[in-house]
Amino acid sequence: MAALWTSADAIAATGGTSPCDWAANGVSIDTRSLRPGDLFVALKDVRDGHDFVAQALAQGAAAALVSRIPEGVSPEAPLLLVPDVLKGLEALGRAARARTAAKVVGVTGSVGKTSTKEMLRATLTGQGHVHAAEASYNNHWGVPLTLARMPADTDFAxxxxxxxxxxxxxPLARMADLDVAVITTVAPAHLFAFDGLEGIAQEKAAILDGLRPGGIAILPAGLDVSDILLAKATETGARAVTFAATGADWQIDRADWGAEASAVQAITPAGPRLFRVQSPGRHFAVNALAVLASAEALGADPALSAQGLGRWSPPAGRGQRERITTDPVADEGFELIDDAFNANPASMAASLDVLSILRPEDNVGRIRQGRRIAILGDMLELGPTELALHAEIAHHPAFASLAIVHCVGPRMKALHEALPQGRRGEWVETAAELLPRLRALVDAGDIVLVKGSKGIKVSLLVEALRKL
Ligand code: ATP
Structure with a gap:
């Protein structure tokens, strides 16, 4: 197998220097996940990666990308010396992109980026070599790292x-030099840093600045800010393909919204398309429209794409469903929906919609009918109107079908207080406080949704529920 990076290629890409020749098969920024043969990149994040170079080399790293020779490391060691490590990584990313003939699709949006990325991976797998990050590497180091890891024979990234x-x-979109750019949706998230929804839309639309000439923009229609996205397509000369709302290029014609999967017939400019999404919820079907539109824009085969999409299921923490057995003899248990990775008003609404269409186990023959229970943690980074946005959830129509709602976190107190007495469950300031009481809150046959922003750590409750 050809090396991912030879010292000569890495020097040409970064303008750095190296005391010796080396060849690396991967790129790593963390000694905990480093594999022998990786190029270790000494990034400075919470800690300075230079402190780990000696360890990386001892673990078998092929070389290290550094901006100085770290203490305890020989100047003769395989080091790629550059003035700035992040800029060096960016240069590797750009060079990796430039040397492939890959078709590259960029995905941004207020929610649904990772779900859409994973749907695209499933959709394109089997139609060429597909490259995508395993995790949500979507920031100033995650994008160049993902590009730097891209094998030269990649067909789709x-x-x-x-x-x-x-x-x-x-700048990240330009680095990736996109053939197709997808904006999943524009919704309140990270409002603290932006000038309302228009500001967020303008920022998302900036992904179109990274499109190659003749590139295609897959844009959500029917939003208050859709015009801002379309205007950007005109400004950049991108061909816009819209999805989601009635009247869009890709829209849902008919659908069977099952509890296990959605079967969808879509209207598209190239004719009708039939597909299945193996997880309930309209939001996933709408993401799937963007995915199939992107796949076709990349030149993928429509029938193979629909087949591939059918193999997707939601990643952990983003709506994954599990049955937890509490009594194996009586075959009793409950269903857990792990949505603890992220939350903002749009994804909260989508998850409550899903919960409302799932059927709790019918235990009538034994004890009782299972219940729909939500354990909801704070939605972070919503800016000055955060308490109102939390309280507003109480008006979501899905609440009518829930038995009880428990709230976690200082902001969720606003929802707790807005809930009608009958549905108002516990309120706790931290997830840890609910742990000792969890057993009493869940019964056999129930469906339990756990959702909140990562920082509020409702994932602790998911882990504890799995062990009940
Ligand atoms: P992050 O940047 O935090 O990784 P993300 O944009 O990648 O978030 P996902 O991780 O795909 O988003 O999904 C986060 C949550 O949003 C999940 O609960 C998922 O079910 C839900 N979700 C996915 N797509 C949509 C959508 N189109 N509309 C509303 N909610 C969605």
């Missing part, structure tokens, strides 16, 4: 591009 602050998306 899927690059997730995120943002926390204005100005982040365009």
């Amino acid at each position: 899927i690059i997730e591009i995120g943002m926390n602050h204005p100005g982040e998306i365009a």
Whole structure:
């Protein structure tokens, strides 16, 4: 197998220097996951990667990308010396992109980036060599790292591009030099850093700055800010393909919204398309429209794409469903929906919709009918109107079908107080406080949704529920 990076290629890409020749098969930024033969990149994040270079080399790293010779490391060691490690990684990313004939799709949006990335991976797998990050590597180091890891024979690359602050998306999109750019949706998230929804839309639209000439933009229609996205397509000369709402290029014509899967017939400019999404919820079917539109824009085969999409299921923490057995003899248990990775008003609404269409186990013959229970943690980074956005959830129509709602976190107190008495469950400031009471909150036959922003750590409750 040809090396991913030879010292000569890496020197040509970065303008760095190296005391010796080496060849690396992978790129790593963390000694905990480093594999022998990787190029270790000494990034400075919470800790300075230079402190780990000696360890990386001892673990079998082929070389290390550094901006100085770290203490305890020989100047003769396989080091690629550059003035700035992050810039060096970016240069590797750009060079990796430039040397492939891959078709590259970039995915951004307020919610649904990772789900869409993974759907695209499933859709394109089997139609060529597919490259995408295993995790949500969507930031200033995640995008160049994903590109730097891209093998030269890649046919399709899927690059997730995120943002926390204005100005982040365009340079990352340019680095990826996109054939297709997807914006999943624009919704309140990270509002603290932006000028309302229009500001967020403008920032998301900046992904189009990274499109190659003749590139295609897959854009959500029917939003208040859709015009901003379309205007950007006109400004950049991108061909816009819209999805989601009635009247869009790709829209849902008919669908069977099952509890296990959605079967969808879509209207598209190239004729009708039939597909299945192996997880309930309209939001996933809408993401799937963007995915299939992107796959066709990349030149993939429509029938193989629909087949591939059918093999997708939601990643952990993003709506994954599990049956937890509490009494194996009586075959009793409950269903857990692990949605603890992220939350904002749009994904909260989508998850509550899903919960409302699932059927709790019918235990009538034995004890009782199972219940729909939600354990909801704070939605972070929503800015000055955060308490109102939390309280507003109480008006979501799905609440009518829930038995009880428990709230976790200081902001969720606003929802707790807005809930009608009958559905108001516990309120706790931290997830840890609910742990000792969890057993009493769940019965056999129930369906339990756990959702919240990562920082509020409702994932602790998911782990504890798995062990009940
Ligand atoms: P992050 O940047 O935090 O990784 P993300 O944009 O990658 O988030 P996902 O991880 O795909 O988003 O999904 C986060 C949550 O949003 C999950 O609960 C998922 O079910 C839900 N979700 C996915 N797509 C949509 C959508 N189109 N509309 C609303 N909710 C969605």
